[in-house]
Amino acid sequence: MDYSKPDKPLPLSAPKSEREELLATLRAENERGQKATKDRNSHRFYMDECIVTCRIEHPGGGVANSEMLVSDISEHGIGVISRVYLHKGTFCSFTMKSNTGETIKANGRVIWCKLVARRFHAAGVKFEDPIDPKTVVSPKAWMERMAVSGANKQESLSGSVLVLVDDQVIFNLTKMMLSDTQLKLTQAADTGAAIDQIKSSSFDVLIMGLDLPLAEVDRAVSTIRREGYSGPIVFLTGESSNALLEHLMKNGHKYFLSKPIKTENLHGVLHNSMEERNDPSLGSAPLHSELLGAGVDEHWINGYIEDVRKMAGLLGSALKADDLKQAMSVCNTYQATGAGYGFPLLSEAAAGAIKALNASFSAKESATDLRKVLRIVDRIVASVQSADRSAA
16 A cells, blocks of 8 residues: 555554553653753643544655654644654644544644654654644643642742632632632632622632533623623532533633542642733732832822722722713823822723723723722732731
């Protein structure tokens, strides 16, 4: 048979026992190599029994198709086992199936290749364009890897966490597992209570139990997002079925743990979720002026913070009464003065709120943006309170 023709891929021709042995050998080498070097820029996910077709364009001009066994995959590359030796720089085009059955193409070039057994080679290929690993990695593998990758970092965990569970036992257990961190936990027994908390306080992350039907969970998440929470959500699931995890991933979620939950995995997933926050306005830590330490009079800044605090009361009243004029007035003041006093985040948030107010002509319909402003003010005011405690 002529395997050089694109429509006739060279089969891997390895029994399951041999494939498992090859994968175990290569992964052991990967783990040893990773411990000896600095942390990788992207997570490496191991694949189980994943055979893909690869179109190979050899440096000499020849083209061939070959089946390859995937060892691991990341955002930026893939590790494979092949019957074909691949020279450095060889172009490879992989055809893979996503978790939803769609065909995915990923192109890249070989960066290393070596013999690992009598007739098999291991190779590393760097993708030309990054991919989203969770589209091809099994949901369970994704969950386990995201948890383990941030484990043993409890000393760096600090901030405020809202735990949305109606079971007091689960809340107490979660609190116990995080007792050696600097996290402050607040419980909400239902979505309404969670929204009340979000309106009045800032949270770095939301932990959410999945004891409701998925449709209700989706509605709860949508409501929470609409009310102004845009931070990471960690789901506690009662099972690790692919259907459940695929549903979460399909809806853009990537942080979840299945019961029974291990302490180190909870630490890990919280560390990763808080580390990857995209919105700089999120968080509960005090927000200090960037002018402190630059020869600026601290009393001058503190006087401004007191004015900001008083105006926040007016903004809160405007939101309740749907007073567009008052909300716009406060936000205009924040936008014009925040950066000048060392709080550029306040100016940016106020500018976003002004844009929302102009678009909706309603304070209530701009609630998400206005509450973001109020949360930033809370953090600014907290900077003075923390300084006072330190002085005492």
